[in-house]
Amino acid sequence: RDLGIKVVVCHGAKSIDEVKDNIRLLAQAAGEEERGRSLVEQMDKKLADIRQKTAQIPEQERKSVVLISVMSTYGGSGCTFDDACRLAGVVNGRAAAGLASGQPMSKEQLVRIDPDILFLPTYTNHGTFDVDAFRRSYLEDPSLQQMKAIRSQALKEPRESYIYNDSQDVVFGVQEIAYMAYGDSFSQPDGQHLTAVQP
Numbered sequence: 585r586d587l588g589i590k591v592v593v594c595h596g597a598k599s600i601d602e603v604k605d606n607i608r609l610l611a612q613a614a615g616e617e618e619r620g621r622s623l624v625e626q627m628d629k630k631l632a633d634i635r636q637k638t639a640q641i642p643e644q645e646r647k648s649v650v651l652i653s654v655m656s657t658y659g660g661s662g663c664t665f666d667d668a669c670r671l672a673g674v675v676n677g678r679a680a681a682g683l684a685s686g687q688p689m690s691k692e693q694l695v696r697i698d699p700d701i702l703f704l705p706t707y708t709n710h711g712t713f714d715v716d717a718f719r720r721s722y723l724e725d726p727s728l729q730q731m732k733a734i735r736s737q738a739l740k741e742p743r744e745s746y747i748y749n750d751s752q753d754v755v756f757g758v759q760e761i762a763y764m765a766y767g768d769s770f771s772q773p774d775g776q777h778l779t780a781v782q783p
Contacts, residue, residue: 597750598632598685599725600758607752619780623752626778630755631671634762637769638673647765648675649697650653650689651747652722654707654715660685664750664757672761672766674701691727702733706741740764743774752778 585591592613597603604624611620630751649669651659659665660678669676677697683689689697702722708715728734746753746760755777763770 597664597754598662600627600664600671600754601667601754603664603750603754604713605628610627616780622780623778626780627752627755631758634671634759634770636757638671638762638766641673641766646673646675647701648680648697648699649703649761649765650677650694650697651702651703652705652719654705654713654718655687657686660687660689662686664754665747668747668754668758668761671758672765674765690724691722694722695728695731698731699733701737701738701740702731703740703742703747703764706743707744720773747778 587615590613592609593600594606597606597697604627607623607687608620611617611623644699652666653659654773659676659681661676666676666679666685669679678689679696681689681693683693704719704722705715707713722728723734723739733739742760746757749757753776755778759770759772765770
């Protein structure tokens, strides 16, 4: 601004509605309102398709999940992952236990949550992070062995390019969560992407 350059400030989204707001803001700033509307409409259509399927899952059959993230304070209420869980028809165990995004989850809290499914990380930071050791610190911890998810081996590896996405492609994160929880009726290929660019 001091240099006379127009600046657009986009805040980090904490919900999928805020992702849409950012898309509208950036589209307006670029003079491409129609493309922004197109992206939001595509997002709404994708979410409606997912909601149509999840609406058929009885409440008593809805799965609870906990995200074990290398970002140890991520995944509680007030983040896009929590919003995506709601739209995917699953219970976010961290949020249900009263943990907000930004708060760490202790292993004692994890035992009390006792989710149906654990989402495990696969990110290695280009080989510089030992994700296997990180996972073992949970999966081989004697204090966690009586948890439902570990006893039943309900250990899932959602594609992180989907579930940590705060662009228009966050909708595929919603579907990825539903896929991990409810199976093949929500399956999707790699590399899904919404675009308003005409071919």
